[in-house]
Amino acid sequence: MQLDERKVKILQAIIRNYLETGEPVGSRTISKYTDLNLSSATIRNEMADLEEMGYILQPHTSAGRIPSDKGYRLYVDAIMEEKNKEVEDLKELLLEKEDKMDHLLKQVAKVLAVNTNYATMISTPNYRRNKLKFIQLTRVDHDNLLAVIVVEGNVIKNNILQVASNLDDETLLKLNILLNTHLNGLSIEEINLGMIAVIKQQAGSYSTIVGEVIEAVGEAIKADEDLEIYTSGTNNIFKYPELADHQKASELINAFEEKRMLTELVRDNLADDGNTGIQVYIGDETPIQSMKDCSIVTATYELDEGMRGTIGIIGPKRMDYDKVVNTLRTLQGQLEELYKKKQ
Amino acid sequence: MQLDERKVKILQAIIRNYLETGEPVGSRTISKYTDLNLSSATIRNEMADLEEMGYILQPHTSAGRIPSDKGYRLYVDAIMEEKNKEVEDLKELLLEKEDKMDHLLKQVAKVLAVNTNYATMISTPNYRRNKLKFIQLTRVDHDNLLAVIVVEGNVIKNNILQVASNLDDETLLKLNILLNTHLNGLSIEEINLGMIAVIKQQAGSYSTIVGEVIEAVGEAIKADEDLEIYTSGTNNIFKYPELADHQKASELINAFEEKRMLTELVRDNLADDGNTGIQVYIGDETPIQSMKDCSIVTATYELDEGMRGTIGIIGPKRMDYDKVVNTLRTLQGQLEELYKKKQ
């Protein structure tokens, strides 16, 4: 069977209508809804075809039709029109002075949730492949040393190390110089075991301390574990009856709280190096089992070379894809712009 | 009317039973449940009295009785027996190497949630009245300065400051000495405007930088805004039908996500200086509007002089008060112990 233009129009009408109401939509509704001027009977015939082709389905006989995952997919890929809605208020909200990254991100998640009425998440940008800028060891008190590690992008890590107390200021200075001359400007791939051995050897009796510092450096640069995720608007799921029953709601909320799953989603997203775009997962396509009745739209934002994070919107399958995709696209741009301004 | 021993026993039986089942409990049940050997008729009479006195109530005529808030209150205050249950597994779980405070706290919240089947929250300890340990200014690159601020308890703050580039190493050293000699060991109350003026004057042309650093110090010590709250087990509320309807669940989840309310709860708790104990809020007693169908049990933990945080458990009014109170009490001790070991 052919998916001719009329079928597409009817499918589009069904989806649009279903997005609004959440109720199965019948032939009569479509007959009036579209500008095709077809009777409900004709629509019925077409709908039977569309169902056979797998784009729509009936919850039960004598109910209207609802879009299938395949239907949504077609809608997102081919039909959806790019609206250029005004999302300028987002910008204003974002520009409230937010100098700290985590506050900003929390704010973004929240604004996005309020704006879209879906649940949202945002990950901190990950700093994979970042380089060490410098290291500083300082004595804090008798047997504690503070290691401050600054990586590119001015991300700072602190680490308290316990040491034997026989460490005078001069030695400390030497260690500082030793570490900095060897390690500054290097990325995690460039710090190998051989180099570490050399440094340790030069550190002589302080090799243990140096070892600990280098380990901390490794953790600071790799920073993968630091992938923090903020969520907002979780309770929006209650606005969609199809997600709100106890079983599903509980699982969803758990997924949002645990964040483990979300982390994986983000990882997948970021692992795909070329991907700087917007990704739509519909129903079963989602990598998160407990969200298989949802759709997830993710956007990757890139603040700087290799410094990327993910924004995600999780809602019912009858999500307003147009709006969501456009909002995310705008937001992407704004985040990047904002970052440049801050620099 | 008198609340004699028998009435208390019956009330206790009603509550115990209701805690288990969540269903209104009838006279016949109690008649068999207790070791009083009374017929259901007698129990009925007593129950009528208890109802008149306000300790129990009927959801509707010809239903069994459920405890009123007043009933729970009596139970918690007077009746509840202190069980010394084993909560040792908590300890084991906590001792998994968790060197970072925030990870530890998240872990605690989670363990507690899994253990009790209620929603839990924990606040970071607040450092009000903490003293500055030392300050360190370091050049990061041409026009960025890193200020590392360490306060007692080894809490570390970093701050990047933009500066004009004409700042040589010697000046930096002088500024470091200047700041440290004046400010080390001081609490926020002790740093006043007069002192700041003196330091700024001595800093000469670098007074702007010094000003910014001091401001950062202020924020680091005050740290009030840093009251972070971690929650866990939110989806446990779905285990209790009386909390699980859409309306309530949505409000509750919102409260957990927003955390604003929880913050206030914590503040109230911590503001009460003498309070190092366990607090039980039943139903309407709670300061959080959206939790008026819940009970909240909070415990204050004190890691160090003036370094206190709050743990909270939020569940249905038919909460297992015995278990919760005991678990919290044990946890309190363990957290404090753990902290001492780390020191």
Next chain:
DNA sequence: TGTTAGCACTCATCCGGTCGGAGTGCTAAT
């Protein structure tokens, strides 16, 4: 040949009535 009106059919939902069970309050007997 594509479109449409009409009709019989299906199915979810709503509504009112019935019924059983759980639990009560009251009374009279112990």
Next chain:
DNA sequence: ATTAGCACTCCGACCGGATGAGTGCTAACA
């Protein structure tokens, strides 16, 4: 003071009919 017994209340489950939305099919029409 306690208890057995009984009438009463009320909730919840179950049932059957009515309703209405929506379908598939067929026959007529342009």
